[in-house]
Amino acid sequence: MKEALSNQLKQNPAMPMLAVLMILFSTLSPYFFDAINMESIAANNAVILIAAVGMTLVFLTGGIDLSIATVISVSAVMAGVIMGHTDNVLLGVLTAVSVGAAFGLLNGFLIGFLGLSPFITTMGTQLIARGIAFSVSEGIAVQGTPEPVIDFGFALVMGIPKITLVSFAVLLIVGFLVALTSWGRYIILLGSNPLAARYCGLNTRWLELSVYLASGILGGIAGFISIANLGNALPGVGDTLLLIIIGAVVLGGTSMNGGEGSLTKTLFGVAVLAVLTNGLNLLGIPFYDQLMIQGALIFIGYSIAMRLNQAKR
């Protein structure tokens, strides 16, 4: 039992971090373990969790998707505009997912088939997505969100926000795909040893495209959820999210070099950053000090995760 636990700890460096933070904050602040507070943490990180799942997939293949945050914005805006005109929620969801998929396909084609560098390519698509989001919305929040969507954002099931349940569902589904399907195994192989993947006869081009496509679709879903959470589609919603998403995945222990990582790790990574920010706010730590603490934590967390990954080899 002890060995299993210590194994688990080694696998998930973010887990002990989470535990420490939770104990720390609940001792220091009477409001931390409050139901309203927990609910707020859960609701406001649903979007980040969904996007982090996408980023994890991309990291597993050794790539990066800088565009995911602005894909959230542009899918939200497009969905918001469609729903504003048609009042049709299903159409809104389809729009968000399609826009995300479109960007995902673009990324996947450029990176997987043409072999372009993921960093620069997604930097380019990030700008394009952002530009479209702001152009279409003219820089302001898109009006006309249908009531059912707003209500969904507020709704709870047994005390857990519905949007958080959606993010958990996404996590579980993608998690199963990665852990139990051959697709999942191929992705990890591609990340850890691309040469071997080639020699095994895998079609690495389609594989890579599928990963970026998945990331794009997840960005689209996250975009729609952001409308539910905020009540509006905001063109700037993704701007501050990129660093948080990367930070969360990295803190969780997924390696940027590929081949190493899991969605459980990402879940803990997102939780750590969420709890940290919330706790620091409750303690009244000044904003600029919060920035420094977050930066330090991401660095320390990643170093620890890296050491543990290397120790395994």
Place this chain on the structure above:
Amino acid sequence: MSFKLLFKQKWLPIAVAALLMSIFLSFVSPAFLTLTNFESVLVQASVTAIMAVGMTFIIILAGIDISVGAILFFVSSLFAQTLNTTGSVALAFSAAVISGCLLGTVNGLLIVRFKVTPLITTLATYTIYRGMALHLTSAQNIPVPREIGWMGNGSFLSIPVPVWWMLVFTVIGIYLLSQTRFGIYCKAIGCSAQSAKESALPINRVNILAYAIGGLCAAVAALILIARVGGLQSGIGIGLEFTVIAAVILGGTKLSGGSGSVAGSVIGAIFLVLIDNGLNLFNASPYIYDIVRGFVLIVAVLVDRVSVIKNQPNALKFKTSSEGN
């Protein structure tokens, strides 16, 4: 210089692009071909260009530094705050330059000592430096008197000072890259860290130096920028890092490292300003700028990729390493 040699230069594609863009713009707007306009384009590009010189070395080493914008912000804050509290111009300038080098060195040290990916390290230092800068000034703006702002506003021999600095950094950068051991080591290490290790190259020292240079460039750029906007203004420099990286990539330096061009990076910075200029002449909506910039970036990598494929037909089918960048 024979034609063959010219075609091998990495900065040729971006130079051609910049030339074509200039010709196009001069047709669209008569005001473009004036001396004042040339001057204005160069001055506008100077901040990005100087930072791009430093970034070139870092990227050639297969590294990256996304904290340079925050370094600029911190240096500006320190400069303005020092000037405000001590009134000593010399002290303020020294503090600015030293802090820039220091922050860059810290980046290098963290990367080398802890072996954490440059992307994550500089992501962390980005938030830390930004927090430090805000803490220093309590998020206030601090004006800098115009006379002290000669770095950004003065001119020498009727050429604006920022353009002089851009020239100086370009020349020194080209020299460093092609004629010194440091430059050669950068290229070697970036090409293959493994072989560099086996050849006992001073990998750590080269890396730290490169990031320190990046910090120094950010410091000089800071002094120019705050002079032009009149002092420390909210969030100055934040977000610049991506423009700088784009300029370096457009200039022909490969993100995977091993080769690059300082001249290309500077021309890349100028090219980005020309694009803005062009969009402005068409009264384009401000949000189109992002779309165009993203598009240009992708085209640039495409063009580069096409040339690689022409030389290595197998490159398209074959990915030999997983590039995180």
Place this chain on the structure above:
Amino acid sequence: MKAFKKLVILALLSASLLGQWVMAKEIRIGLAVDQLFESRVAENNAIKAAAKKRGFQIIEVVADGDAQTQNAQIQSLISQRVDAILVCAVDQNTINGALMRAQRARIPVIAYDRKLPNERVYQAYVGPDSVQDGFLAGQHMVKQLKDHSGEILVLELLGALNDQNGIDRSKGFQQALQALPNAKIISVPTDWDSAKALAATQNAFQANPSIKAVFAATDTQIPSIETVLIGLGKAHPVGHPKHIVVTGVNGSNDGYQATKKGFADGIVVMNLDQIGEKSIALAEKLIKKQKVEKNHVVAGYFYHSGNIVKNKDKIWGAGQ
């Protein structure tokens, strides 16, 4: 009868003791800030000073320009059972959910600096009259330009396009300019960023060299305008025949210095001290369950180079 009297006295005593206890518990006010920049910080300082005077505690949270973060922060303020919430919204449309929760928790909400379109989510609003502020700046500009003949090109540097104050300042400014029939306005957004304003002004003058006036939605951008004009050899002081008219809104040190030395014609100064004081005064009243008016607009004042120095102490940014 005696027992009844005793009961009454006891009741009165306990009521007063209870009252004392309620008053003695320290009042905590949540301050939800959109972003930290110069005028916001000055406004917050005024709020904090007013709170300190009354012995209130301020719990400050900064959203750094992210609407989602602000919603989370407001919820954390609700969790902390603050007595009132002062909020400057990151996005006035997206804050409804969080503030509705505050309403349900019976925490009074005072919106400061940014108006909120949904009246149901706040009890009171204190802020500048941005339309009037823009109008005053435009009015002065019109006075300076009315003798010019032919087309008058005016450059308008807009703030962020999703900021109601920026939109209103522009509205007021353009309203005032209607008094000048041959004026043509070129509007360029700057996202409140001085470096963007610098580039925008440079580009605008390059495309339209005959611009005769510049309006800056925030006077912190005036030094950038000065840099461009000096570079073009067009920076002539007020009174000079070739002077380019420059006005702005805000009240920062940049605007003060520029007007003082005669580069800018004048600035509209927001009365941040009063906004701060009023926010806390309203919070106090609402906590004591007193009725208050919904809208409190604090007017700005226009100062030109002639009278700006003697009004220095009314300008929040002057001489920092």
